[in-house]
Amino acid sequence: MAKTGIGEAVARREDYRFLTGQGKYVDDINLFNQAHAWIVRSPFAHATINSIDKDDAAQMPGVVAIYTSEDFSGAGGVPCGWQVNNKDGSPMNEPKHPILAEGKVRHVGDPVALVIAQTRQQARNAAEAIIIDYTELAPAIDMKAALEPDSAVIHDEVGSNLCFDWELGDKAATEAAFEDAHHVTRLDLINNRLVANPMEPRAAIGDYDSSTGEYTLYTTSQNPHVIRLLMGAFVLNIPEHKLRVYAPDVGGGFGSKIYHYAEEAMMTWAAGQLKRPVKWTAERSESFMSDAHGRDHVTHVELALDENGKFLALRCNTLANMGAYLSTFAPCVPTYLHATLLAGQYTTPVIYCEIKAVFTNTVPVDAYRGAGRPEATYLIERVVDVAAREMNIDPAELRRRNFIQPDQFPYDTPVALTYDTGNYEATLDQAMEAADYSGFEARKREAAARGKLRGIGLSCYIEACGIAPSNVVGALGARAGLYEVATVRVNPTGSVTVLTGSHSHGQGHETTFAQVVSDMLGIDYDAVDIVHGDTAKVPFGMGTYGSRSIAVGGSAIYRSVEKVISKAKKIAAHLMEADVSDIEFENGEFKVAGTDKATAFGDVALTAYVPHNYPLEELEPGLEETSFYDPANFTYPAGTYICEVEIDPETGVVEVMSFHASDDFGNIINPMIVEGQVHGGLAQGIGQALLERCVYDEQGQLLTGSYMDYCMPRADDLPSFSVDTTVTACTHNPLGVKGCGEAGAIGSPPAIINAVVNALSDYNVTHIDMPATPMKVWQHLSNGRG
Amino acid sequence: MYQFAYHHPDNLNQAKELLTAEESKPIAGGMTLIPTLKQRLAAYESLVDLSSIAELQGISETSESIRIGAMTTHSDVHHSDTIKTKIPALSHLAGSIGDVQVRNRGTLGGSIANADPAADYPAAVVGLGATIHTAERDIAADNFFTALFETALKENEIITAVSFPVPEKAGYAKFANPASRYAIVGVMAVKTRSGIRVAVTGAAGSVFRVPEMEQALGDAFTADAVRGIAVSSAEFNSDMHATADYRGHLVSVMAARAVDAANA
């Protein structure tokens, strides 16, 4: 029999339907009598709307309805799910994010009108006939300029473009440490703005059943229950029992499909108005100008060291771009997901960080694979590398001198987290060995003989996953709990249906979770089905992001299976006329200890549903258990990445020659899926470091609005990855797991840039901003030669 | 996309006739035309599909040159044994265009009619001194590309084929835009019995020749002969991927690599 238990590399069961074109995505769903929507979007970054004339458009063939902001006067704005407070304790500025623009547009792509027609073509034709009179306003695009007093103000009610001015850490102690420092390394850097670009564009279908008053929203979401809560309670005022949100197969999200988007509310609301389904699917160019973007930090960082290279203090200030409106989780990304990670893997005793979040006339910015942690890792691992060079200490050695040691866990950082476990030296050693760190000089000489500049770079990252204890995030401003929910339903004949709040959109939950359950119950892997994505089936859930599915969702499943086993033992005890305390459960069989009496899991299941011979006075029939698992802490995956690049000095082209990743993800359920997650994350991290960037011109037009200019990494941009793991099991969840979804994208950008800067070390280059495009590298080479 | 009538003629005369209609346009592989229609940047009353016209098909060889039908796909040019043997640089160039899907649909005629400043074929057409055959006349390569997206073609004049003289040697080196993979700079360096031709695509509004390099290569057909020759980048394209300066630098680098490829 194939091995399918915990730790086995089981092939992903969902791939058959994906690879044979049988996946069922929102755009594959077509409902009887559905109408089609087209959204008129702003062509300007910043303008007032003087008038909208829809008379001609309304007469166009097939038009069903045209809506503008007045029609949504009864609805709330798109809500923000996280409140951050200013240094003085006052709440952040939280201007309204209307469903359709109210009197003003604030970014290219801002929705202005909703056109609904019998066909998509007709809706689009009518959209072109709507006459909108705009007066263009000066835009605020660059973050620094947006904070100047003479900048255009995006939200009049706010009065400036500052969303919040926040701090973390002990400022006085940090300053004191800097005063006494032997050496201070300073660095300015930019974490480049990215577009998530999942393969499937966003789509939504609203439906309304006038006989029951029930709404259904089919949507491309990573967390349907969260959408139901946000849209139902804050936007459309539909109670949960009258609103079903269903996210079927979703073709990737990378964070961009966590948030509640205006289009979801538009479709749901319009379906209720029109008493017929309304469907919208984004075009790729719409995705570029309406999906939340990622990153976009401008940072100054300083590291203080003593004469031995011990880190004494770190301080940084960052401008974080929020875009034109606050997306669902935007405020927590540069704060609680970023500043709290600034200790990295190191014992830096004091840290102080200031974050100013800024509104600009650009698409809203929110979490993208890694969310805050890549920005933290990038600034730490860059400044440490620069310090190593300035102090003439090997970069690996400098890191080693500052690692938190295995006997120091649990370790309280100066930035509010408690790391439960880890062994950073073990991953560093494994990576250095695998990457043949000591053989680098020979490879560099060999490359030089071919006219190439070879560089090596490493990065030691840590991240906080499995977000998170609800009471902690609540105290930090989250407007939701962050537990996860699972129901384990044992069917009468012994097969198992698992209902999970963790949504799978490429991660392989249907395989991984089935491995956990079948292993725990000792039943056939194929007898376990995983159901997710539908609020009508799954009791509740907080969804998939922050690498939380196995750590939080998996733990909820584990707890439910434990409860199932506990109840089943009572049934088995009754069947075998033994005491419950004597029942042992092993390999799918209940046994009476010390005897050869046994009864199979399937027989117990059947008994639970056909309770003829059953302790009815003590025990309810049925075998189904639900758990809400609220974690005790974050989990802390960590690792070391080492890469080597070669630069063509004539053109500036950077080629990644090798990339090794050593990760500590705690215990691993399916090593193949974990490896796949690392590969994908590395591709996106290398994309950020070398290829991807989102560029607005001074007028706020998105120059990288298609794949002609926005460069996604392709297979031939990437080396064949080498990956390995070390294990320190998470101490506070039952599976000992940490999560692996974002690590690759978090740890890789600084490794690449460190390698590029290393390759350019003879050219007087200390830093190069991402992406290190050929032209940028060539300019550095030219300046260095000069 | 707006609605349009779709015609699928099977001979050249019928196509010419259909293309006399107002707001009509030929369509070849559609790799450039269809995206502009889908984005509603262009609209026509009718499209005339050239794919079933025998006169526009096929690769044939004479003693002096290779004639390639306008409807030949980049992929067919890339894989043609005749072209691999006689003008390997042309096969290599066709194989460097876009991606597999684009090469399987995009055509020689469509590429040069479109005259995208970043397209590869213009470098081959001008570098090899080709002749463009249309349904009405022959046009010499040096007179064909007139400006950004402009050619010597009259309204809806159909390209039927291009004849490429077989050179003594030729090499093509391309510096691709990492996103689109079009040429930021592409240089074709060619040695023929009648002289040297160096053609550059991507750098400026339209393909151009570099007389200084041609002269230097006439003295010695080596990479070193062109490496040091700087071209003026004053009129070059400048965008987020490459400034005019950088393009100017790349012309010298790619010219040297093209010569190396020709000599290989």
Ligand SMILES: Cc1cc2nc3c(=O)[nH]c(=O)nc-3n(C[C@H](O)[C@H](O)[C@H](O)COP(=O)(O)OP(=O)(O)OC[C@H]3O[C@@H](n4cnc5c(N)ncnc54)[C@H](O)[C@@H]3O)c2cc1C
């Ligand atoms: C993703 C992508 C990447 C690309 N990368 C590259 C690249 O790296 N290098 C490169 O050179 N090109 C590239 N291209 C362009 C590609 O080569 C196209 O095939 C080419 O531009 C047009 O050829 P087509 O046959 O598709 O023409 P169509 O799109 O059908 O037509 C283009 C134009 O030519 C006209 N036309 C077509 N055939 C004729 C004819 N026989 N006579 C007169 N007029 C005609 C049409 O009316 C239209 O105006 C890329 C395209 C895409 C979509």
